[in-house]
Amino acid sequence: MNAISPAIQQASSDEIDLAALFHSLWEQKRLVVLVTLLVGLVAAAYAFLATPEYQVQSVLRPAGLKDLDALNRTGVYELKPEQAMRRVGAALESYDSRLEFFRANQGLFEALRQPNRSLEQTFESFNREAFKMLQPDPKKTDNLSAYVGIQLTYPADVNGVALVNGLVEHAIQAERGRIAADLQTVIQNRLNQLDLKMAAARANYEASKEARVAKLLEADSLKRAQLQDELKALRQQLKARRDNRIAQLDEAIRIAKALGIGKPTTPSALGEGERVAQGSVIRTEVNNQQVPLYFMGSEALEAERNALLQRRSDDFTEPRIAQIAKELQLLTHNRQVEVLKQRENEDLFLKDLATWREEATRLRSLQFDVADLKLVTIDQVAVEPLRPIRPKKALILALGLVLGGVLGLFIALLRNILRRKPDLLP
Incomplete structure (x- = not known):
C-alpha cells in the first residue's frame, strides 16, 4: 500500500500539470493567434510580392520517312528519322549552339542583364539554371515513341515562349546547315575519289600499253x-x-x-x-x-x-x-x-x-536544297502559360499559417516554462 500511494500521487500530479498546461496555452491564445497571423502575413507578402516564374516546353518527334526520302535518294547521304531527331536534340543541348542563339538574339535576354556581369557570364548562369532537356526514360519499356524536348523556367519579364521556339528553330536551321555542309563535303570527296580512280586508270593504261608495245617489239x-x-x-x-x-x-x-x-x-x-x-x-x-x-x-x-x-x-x-x-x-x-x-x-x-x-x-549536277528539309516534327510548340509555377500562393499561405501556429505554440510553451521556473526553485 505504501508503494502504490506515491505512484497514484505522481499520476495525479501529471494530470494536474497537463491540465494546467492546456489552461496556460488557452490563456495565451491571443499570442498564438498573433504569431500565426504575423507569419501568415510574411508568407502572404512573399507569395504576392515574389517575382513569378513560368515554365514552357517544346517537344520534338521523328519526322516521317517521306520527309527524308529526297535526301536519302541522292545516294550519297543517308539519314534516318531517329538520327535526325537526335542530331536536332544534340544541337538543342549544345552549349555552343545556345550561346550562338543568345548572341544573335540579345533582345530576348535583355531582362537578365546584370551590371557586374558580362554577356557570357549572364548566359552561363541562365543556361545552367533555366534549361532542362526532356527525354524518355530508358528504363521504361512502355514508351510509345521516341521524342526529345526542351523545357525553360523563366521570370515574368522574359519572353520565354519566343525564346524556346526561337531556340528550337535555330537548332533546326543550324542542323540543316551542317547537313548541307556534310552533303557538299561528301559529294566533293566522291568526286575527288572518282578523279583519282580515272587518273589511276589512265596511268595504268599507259603503263600497260607501253608494256604491250615493248613486248610486241621484243x-x-x-x-x-x-x-x-x-x-x-x-x-x-x-x-x-x-x-x-x-x-x-x-x-x-x-x-x-x-x-x-x-x-x-x-x-x-x-x-x-x-x-x-x-x-x-x-x-x-x-x-x-x-x-x-x-x-x-x-x-x-x-x-x-x-x-x-x-x-x-x-x-x-x-x-x-x-x-x-x-x-x-x-x-x-x-x-x-x-x-x-x-x-x-x-x-x-x-x-x-x-x-x-x-x-x-x-554528282556535279546534284542540287539538293536543305532549306525545305524537314528534320523533325514539332509535336508541341511552346505557348504562353496560363499561370506561373512559382510561387504557389495557396501552398505558401497554408505553410505560413501552419508554421505560424507551431511557432506561436512554441513561444507560449516557452513562456509557460520560464514562468514556472521560479515556482520550482526551493
Missing part, C-alpha cells in the same frame, strides 16, 4: 633475229652443198676423160663398144644400181661445173629462203604497235571509265 626482234640466223645457216648450207657438188663434178670429169667418155652413156653401152646397127635398134637397160656420175660424159659434167662456178647465189634453190624473206618483210612493220600508238582517244579503252564519268556527272 617478240618481233627475237623473231627477226631467229629468221636471220636461219637464213644465214641455210645459205651456208647451200654454199657447202654447191662446193661439194663442184668437187664431185671435178672428180667425175677426170674419170670420164680417163675413160674417154665425152657424151652420156651407160655401163652396158660402154662394154659393147662401137657396133654397127642394122636397121632400127631399141636398147633397154634395167639396172637397180645408181649409175656413176662420170657416165654423164665430160662435156655435160664440165658444163654443169662451169654453171656452178658462175653462180652468185644459191637462194633460188631453197624455197624456205623465199619464205624467210617474206616473214622478214612482214616484220619490218608491226601494225598492232602502229595502231596502239595512233590511238587518239585512249579514254575509250579504259575499263569502267564510262561508269565513273556517269557518276561524276550525276
Whole structure:
C-alpha cells in the first residue's frame, strides 16, 4: 500500500500539470493567434510580392520517312528519322549552339542583364539554371515513341515562349546547315575519289600499253633475229652443198676423160663398144644400181661445173629462203604497235571509265536544297502559360499559417516554462 500511494500521487500530479498546461496555452491564445497571423502575413507578402516564374516546353518527334526520302535518294547521304531527331536534340543541348542563339538574339535576354556581369557570364548562369532537356526514360519499356524536348523556367519579364521556339528553330536551321555542309563535303570527296580512280586508270593504261608495245617489239626482234640466223645457216648450207657438188663434178670429169667418155652413156653401152646397127635398134637397160656420175660424159659434167662456178647465189634453190624473206618483210612493220600508238582517244579503252564519268556527272549536277528539309516534327510548340509555377500562393499561405501556429505554440510553451521556473526553485 505504501508503494502504490506515491505512484497514484505522481499520476495525479501529471494530470494536474497537463491540465494546467492546456489552461496556460488557452490563456495565451491571443499570442498564438498573433504569431500565426504575423507569419501568415510574411508568407502572404512573399507569395504576392515574389517575382513569378513560368515554365514552357517544346517537344520534338521523328519526322516521317517521306520527309527524308529526297535526301536519302541522292545516294550519297543517308539519314534516318531517329538520327535526325537526335542530331536536332544534340544541337538543342549544345552549349555552343545556345550561346550562338543568345548572341544573335540579345533582345530576348535583355531582362537578365546584370551590371557586374558580362554577356557570357549572364548566359552561363541562365543556361545552367533555366534549361532542362526532356527525354524518355530508358528504363521504361512502355514508351510509345521516341521524342526529345526542351523545357525553360523563366521570370515574368522574359519572353520565354519566343525564346524556346526561337531556340528550337535555330537548332533546326543550324542542323540543316551542317547537313548541307556534310552533303557538299561528301559529294566533293566522291568526286575527288572518282578523279583519282580515272587518273589511276589512265596511268595504268599507259603503263600497260607501253608494256604491250615493248613486248610486241621484243617478240618481233627475237623473231627477226631467229629468221636471220636461219637464213644465214641455210645459205651456208647451200654454199657447202654447191662446193661439194663442184668437187664431185671435178672428180667425175677426170674419170670420164680417163675413160674417154665425152657424151652420156651407160655401163652396158660402154662394154659393147662401137657396133654397127642394122636397121632400127631399141636398147633397154634395167639396172637397180645408181649409175656413176662420170657416165654423164665430160662435156655435160664440165658444163654443169662451169654453171656452178658462175653462180652468185644459191637462194633460188631453197624455197624456205623465199619464205624467210617474206616473214622478214612482214616484220619490218608491226601494225598492232602502229595502231596502239595512233590511238587518239585512249579514254575509250579504259575499263569502267564510262561508269565513273556517269557518276561524276550525276554528282556535279546534284542540287539538293536543305532549306525545305524537314528534320523533325514539332509535336508541341511552346505557348504562353496560363499561370506561373512559382510561387504557389495557396501552398505558401497554408505553410505560413501552419508554421505560424507551431511557432506561436512554441513561444507560449516557452513562456509557460520560464514562468514556472521560479515556482520550482526551493
